[in-house]
Structure formats: C-alpha cells, structure tokens
Amino acid sequence: MKIEKIKSRSVLFTTRTTSGWDLNVQLILGDKYNYLIDTGLGSLSVAAVKEYIGNDNKPIIVVNTHHHWDHIWGNSSVQDCMIISHKLCREMIEQNWETTFEKYKMYVEGEAEMHLPNLTFEQELYFPEDKIRLIYTPGHTVDSISVLDEVEKVINVGDNIGDSVDEIVPSLYGEKEDYISTLLKYREMDFDTCISGHNIVLDKPVIDRILSIVS
Template sequence: MRIEKIKNRGILFTHINPEWNLNIYLIIGKKQNYIIDTGLGSLSIAPINEYLKNHNKQTIVINSHHHWDHIWGNNSLRNSTIISHKLCSEMIESKWKDMMQKNKQYCYGEVEMYLPNLVFENELYFPEDKIRLFHTPGHTLDSISVLDEEEKVLFVGDNIGDSMDEIIPSIYCDKDVYISTMKKYKEIDFDTCISGHNIVLKKEVIGKILSMM
C-alpha cells in the first residue's frame, strides 16, 4: 500500500497490483472525515482505519460507482454513513453474485455485501467541509464525482482510465453521456484530479480526453 499526501487534507492510499493499481481517497475535513471508495475488502480498509485511529470524528464513506473493486470494503465500514447514487445501491444488489463469481480471486480480506445507507440522485453537499458529491455518468450510469472545493481536488472515480496509455475508460453508457460529463468537469474550478486507478493528474487531462473523443 502506497500512502501519499495530497495538498493539505487529502491522503491517497494506493493498492499496488500487477494488473492495475487501486486508489482509495481520504479527506480529513473540519467536521467529518470522508473515505471515497472501499477497495477489495477488509484489508483494503485496514490502513485507513489505522491512519484514522487518532481522529475522533464521524466518517462518511462514499462509493463512486457499483463495480466490485470500489465497494467490497463497505462491510468493514458498516458503522459509518455510506453514500452513493441511487442507481449504485440498486446495481450492487442486483449484480453482487455475478461480480463475486467472476472476481473472487481479488478478494482482499473479508468481503460481505453491505449496501449504501444514504443515496441521492443529483447532488449532495456538506457545507461545513465544502465537499460536493454530484452525479457524473460516464464509465457507468451510476458514477458520481466528489469535489473538495476548499482544496480544488476532484475525485472522478473511473471516469478516467487506468493508465496514461488508456486514459479513456471502458464506457458502459452512451458515448455522448460520457462527453457531457467531461464537459461538465471543464466548467468546474479544480486543479488536481484523482481517479480510481490512475496516477494523480492535473485538470488538463480533461481537455486531452475531449480531444480524443
């Protein structure tokens, strides 16, 4: 596990895998802490829990979308509020058995289905910490992004591909929907971009993706 400080209040935990790296992003807010995605199981969450053991605040957990590598650690954080798009919760439940059967070799520690317990459709805002969650379909129909307005850091989930060689991700919806989300990103005030698998990038990557579409 690689741990990297991002600006003043972000910590990026990266699980190094021969096939692809996997990011979990933690924001230390003034009022609450925010964990974005939960990885491959309980062992993905263990380093985050260790990091937070001296931070006596409520923890908010966010699922960027329903894919297995972003939600398998939910059960290890079941005492927290776990937030997702409404579609995400529905898709986790309907696709759980299939995702487990096809990908069980990637389980990292204990894995048990635990659904988000707070869902939204368009946008959710935490004003005390200036954290904004909003629907950004593209990689999947249920994908959301998280903007740290204070630090100008945008977490885009898998709306950016796994590497610089494959910067456009697999798209499980209409291509025009994905392009619309990329255009939305261009209008947002941020300078640092974090995704589910890639390295830390600058906002310029959005223009690069649009030029390739």
C-alpha cells in the same frame, strides 16, 4: 500499499493487485467529517485507512463512486458509517453482487460481504461544513459520481478517467453522449487536481485531452 499525501487534507492509498493494476482509495480529512472515497477490495483496504486516521474520532462518511466490485468490497468494514452513492449504484450493487463476487473473488483482500449504501441521491449532495460536493457524473457507468473538495480544488472522478497515463479514456459502460456531457461539466468546475480509481494523480488539462479523443 503506497500512501501519498495530496495537498494538506487528502491522502491517497494505492494498492498494486496481483494482476499488476493499481487501485486508489482516497481519504479527505475534513473539519466535521472524514470522507472515505471508495472502499477497495475488502477489509484490508479499509484497515489501512483506519490505521492512518488513528485517534481522530470524527465520524467517517463513505462514498461509493460507482457499483463496480473493486470500489465497494470494503463496505462491510464500515457498515456503522453513513455510506453514500447514487441511487442507481445501490440498485446495481444488489443486482450484481453474487455474479461479480464469484467471478472476481480471487482479488479479495481480507473479508468482503455485501453491504449496501444507506443514503442515496440523484443529482447532487453537499456538505457545507467541509465544502465537499458529490455530483452525478455518468460516463464510465450510468451510476458514476464524483467528489469535489472545494477547499483544496481536488476532484475524485472515480473511473471516469482511464487506468494509465497512456490510456486516459476509460471503458464506457454507459452512453458516450453522457460521458461527453460529464467531461464538459468537469471543464466548468473549479479544480486543479484530479484523482481517479486507477491512474496516477493528474491535473485538470487531462479533461481536455480526453475530450479531444472522444468528441
């Protein structure tokens, strides 16, 4: 696993799977809470983050950016924490768990059991003490959300950016029109650094690059 510091309070944990694709999990070290964005492929994905946190006893808030299996399988390892997602994400995890787990279980790292988000929202959720904003941003999936760190101007867009530098447009399981609206929303946000589920860390101009392709 690669561990990379992003500015002063974000840390990116990147796992290279047996099939050769990368998976990112982000930790934001806030003043009041620590924020874990996505939980990866199981208990081992979460264990690396907990080891990094060490003796920092601030509560952990977990965020699922969307319902896809490679972003939620570690939820059961943080079941004592607040786990936040979009309302649709919780519903889709519950509906799809058995089918997707059976299909992709060869990717499990450690243990994985279904554990649903225990707090959901529809449009936006804000943590003022840490200036962390959760925003509904459909595109890759209908339930996709993004996490904006307003202090360091870093955004995590989940899988709303494609998997590699050469393939920056993601697969769309939602409506293209919704995705374009989300890209336009990103354009108006104040950030300069962009983290996604599988790609390298990119800067804000990637949003215009994607818009030029999909519009």
